[in-house]
Structures are given as C-alpha cells and as structure tokens.
Amino acid sequence: MDIKVAIFEDNKLMREGYEAICNGTPGITCSAVFHDCMDIDHKMRKADPHVVLMDIEMPEMNGITATRILVKDWPEVKILIQTVFEDDDKIFDAICAGASGYILKSTSPARLVEAINEVYNGGSPMSPYIASRVLKLFQKFAPVIPGDEEEKFVLSSREKEILSLMVEGNNLHAIADKSFISYETVRTHVKRIYKKLHVASASEAVVKAIRQRLV
Amino acid sequence: MDIKVAIFEDNKLMREGYEAICNGTPGITCSAVFHDCMDIDHKMRKADPHVVLMDIEMPEMNGITATRILVKDWPEVKILIQTVFEDDDKIFDAICAGASGYILKSTSPARLVEAINEVYNGGSPMSPYIASRVLKLFQKFAPVIPGDEEEKFVLSSREKEILSLMVEGNNLHAIADKSFISYETVRTHVKRIYKKLHVASASEAVVKAIRQRLV
C-alpha cells in the first residue's frame, strides 16, 4: 500500500508542488494538504497519514508546536520537518519536539521522495548541513567528558536500577516499595553505590549518574 | 584537487575494497591505508588526508580513541566512522569523540563516495538508522523540555547560585561557607528552591536543575 502523506504548508505554490511530487511518485500518495494547523486533530483524522510533511513557518500555529501535538496524539505518525531556516534554535526545538527528520526547502524533489521513504521506514533523513548542526549540538550538550577514561564505574544491574530510581526522585522508602525489597537492603545498595561512585550523598550520586550517563 | 582519504581498517579485504572505491572515483584519492592506529601521529603526517575513514573495531587502539586523538591534533581533518555495530553506546561515544559522520559497513560504495564528499564539504553523513538513533539519543539527553511551558522556574540569582553549589555536590554547610552566609540562611533558600521547583529533596532539585538547564 502507498505511503500516505499529509502536507502542512502555508505557501500555496509549495503546497501544490509537494502534492504533485508525492502523487507523481509510485508508492506515495498525498492524502491531504492543509495551509495551517488549526483544528489539527480533525485534519489528522481526515487525512490519516503515515508521514506528515510539516512546514515550520506558518500562521496561527507554528510547525514545532504542531509537531509536539502530533507526537503526543499520533505517536505512530512520522514527522518530516521542512523549513528555509537553518538556525540552531529551530533545529533544536524541532528535534526535541519529536520530529523524525529535518530537511531544508532547497532539497531536491528526488531527495524529498527519498526522505519520505526513509522516515516511513524508521530512518531520520536530514539535510547534510542539518545533520552536522545536530552533531555539533549533541557534542555541546553531551553529558560526558569523553576524555576521562579512568573513571569507569561498574555497577551491578540492581545497583543501576536503584540509582535510576534515585534519579527519578524517589526516597529510599519509595525505592524499597518499588523494588519489593526491604528499606535496609536499599540502604545497603545505596552505600555500595556511593563507594563505587566515590560520592557521599544522594545528590552527588544522581549528578554523577546523569553526567556519566550511568542511567 | 582531489580529496585525500586515509583509511584505517584492520580487515585486509575491506581495506583494499575501500582503497579501490576511493581511487576508482574521480575527485577522490586514497593517500594511505593502515591496518591499525599504532603511531598514528606518524601515519597521519605521512598520509596528510582531508578525510579519515575510521573503523571502530581494531586491535591495539580502537577507532574511537583514535578519533579523539585526531580531533585534538588534526582538527581540520574530517573523520568518517565506519562500523558494523549499531549500538547506542558506540554511536554516542563516536559522536562525542568528535566524528563528523557515522556510516554502517553495509553502506553501498556509491553512498560511501557520497559520504566522503559530504564530510569533506562540512556535512555529516549518517546511515538512516544511525541518524534516527542520534535523534533519539538527542531527545533523551536534551537538557530542556521546551514543551511544558507551565514549568518555567524563576529563581533569584542567589537561589541559582546555591542550586549550582548543590549540583556541585556541596552540602549545606559547605554552601554556607562558600557563600559567606549562615547555615540557616542557606536552609531558608533551599526550602524556597524546593517550593519553586516543586520538589522535596536535594536529589530532585539537582536533577531538575540539570535537566531544565537551570544552572
């Protein structure tokens, strides 16, 4: 069956262009085109797409907000962001909103078709420039300092589990309940975790857990 | 002038395959092939490449460690990681090490050539699966959740300062000393921070501080 694509794009010319590209490609059908995201719930029900081609710059509701809504309410639908902008903030927001791909409007029709197929199959097409920005942002926010090889902490699976629960904000009693073990046992595990992590408090442990991505 | 590529790959067959692909492509020249990363400094000086094709799985020194060294000592050289592995840890480490691209060994020769051109021109080629893993990891580690607008925490500068000290692992007495205020005052601030952040413990506060980028 064809991949059903819904297009959200305020510019009439581009909207029609995308529609033509989709319908002109075997295996892809444009099930609906919209010029804004008003009443998006109703629009999505009507279009029932596999892939959404989403413009960022739109009146009333921008594509990023719309993406957030779609990710929440239609988690199976893949969202392919399309924009003229290349700035980090937009890229960052779109990705955090849960977009599956991010391509520039300068992308060729052939590449657009490729991208639609890729998102549909679980991949994440990105324009080369976007991809490099994503990696840069990733390196910037990476919670680890890659140099320190010495610090490798080996926690047992139970210890990792308990550390995770600590990061989630549980106190020791709550951890005991959720793990179905006694409070004293939790305390024993926690003490061992502290020893292994070379810390002396829950706060330090969770900070280290996050920064060293132990959880 | 041709793009000069240096190949680091322990498997003889693949090594020769890559070399043939590079030299068989107009605009690309393989300036050297190596079966390990020993004495990498000398090897790099000899090869003087624009792009390094780096295998992750190698004896003596793995490709990620080598990547770290290259990024530090040859910052202009683009590194294209190539591997059979798809696991998140490897991807994560390679990107943090500073790789410019990450492709699977199952990638076609045509796509490999494309990728070499893309990294050379500042892009970041990634296999679709890798790209989607990167986005997932990105979302996981994204320091802000821009969606929840309700949750914007306005801390006074003093409160932020104290929260930072908490994140650094100081206990309340240490914070008092470092801030030149009394222990009890620190406690008052901390209580207010808890209220504002809707948390009930130091651990929760530091987790929220890190995740919401408050410090």
Added chain:
DNA sequence: TATTTTTTCACCCGATTGAGGTATGGAAAA
C-alpha cells in the same frame, strides 16, 4: 564442585535534612 559476586536483611550511632514557624532590614515595584 568450589569460590566469588551479588543480593538480601538487620541493628547501631550520630549527623543531616525537611517541614513548620517567626522575624528583620532592604530593595524594588505598585
């Protein structure tokens, strides 16, 4: 099989923390 590691539980002690309240001076905003 024997040995080590992991997981489990218990008790003690002293220090720390969290929650509640009260209060004062100053700065900023209304």
Added chain:
DNA sequence: TTTTCCATACCTCAATCGGGTGAAAAAATA
C-alpha cells in the same frame, strides 16, 4: 507610600540519611 519580594537569621521536631558491622541466601563464575 504601601506592598511585595529577597536575603538574612533563628528555633524546634521528627524523619531520613550516611557510615559502620555483620551475616546469610542466591546467583554467577571458575
């Protein structure tokens, strides 16, 4: 000018936490 917010400081009380010791199953490993 009054009010609100911020920073400062102190008090009490109960609960929790960190450190230490000890020990016994269970599981993994040699």
